[in-house]
Amino acid sequence: MHDILNKLDKLKERDASLNVFGSSAHKYLLNPPLALADFESIERKYQVTFPDDYKNFITTIGNGGAGPFYGLFPIEMQDKGFDLCNWEVGGLIGDLRQPFPHSEAWNLPPSFWEGEPNPEEGDSEEMEDELWEAWDQKLEEQYWAEAIMNGAIPICHEGCAIRNWMVITGELKGTIWEDLRCDNQGIRPLKDDEGNFVTFTDWYLGWLEQSLAEC
Known part of the structure; x- marks a missing residue:
């Protein structure tokens, strides 16, 4: 964790x-760390234990703030438009107690996307609206269902509703995933150059090191 703070200070200085x-x-800028007792209260609330490196970061370095893309979310928070909201309001997370259901990149099959409306010339505006409303409902039920992201939490956004998630329950606990569903591209695990899953510390240090190399 000391290495993270040193590199963050260097980056802040170089990228004035x-x-x-x-x-x-x-x-x-980092938010103040969250007291360990408060963090553990959140774990009891959701009946989970968070990855150790994430827990250490939030309780000793900062509860969100400086980080990849537009910054690390404070725990229990996510993006909503140009602001932040809590998980309950955001409506993205599923059951954190359940194992994360994916082990590799996931998307709905091509047959699903073939059902996207393609209104014909001459269709009434009312008919088009009905087609798109039905499609949006289908997406909500099958593509944006909270259960798709059971056992994971959003930790930052890249802009345009692209998010990074961290698995907290299941065999891949601690790994980071990129959520591209806003572009109909599903979700995928982040991996390093050797094909290994990226952990929270890998993710954060990777951002620092890449940014320093570019400054």
Whole structure:
């Protein structure tokens, strides 16, 4: 964790003009750490234990703030438009007690996407509206169902509703996934150059090291 703070200080100094993508949102500032007792109260609330490296970060370095893209979310928070909201309001997370259901990149099959409306010339505006409303409902039920992300929490967003998630329950606990469902591209695990799953510490340090190399 000491290495993270040193590199964050260096990056803040080198990128005083805030040229690194997303840095103008967080300005390399961290929120105060969350008291360990408060963090453990959250674990009891959801009946889960969070990955150790994430827990250490939130309770010793900062409860959100400076981080990849537009910054690390405080625990129990996610993006909502240009602001943040709590998980209950955001409506993205599933049952955190359940194992994360994916072990590899996931998307709905091509046959699903073939059902996307393609209104014909001459269709009434009312008919088109009905087609798109039905499609949106189908997406909500099959593509954005909370259960799809059981056992994981959103930790940051890249903009345009693209999010990074961290698995907290299941065999892949601690790994980071990219959520591209807003572009109909499903979700996929982040992996390093050797094909290994990326952990929270890998993810955060990777951002620092790449950003420092670019400054």
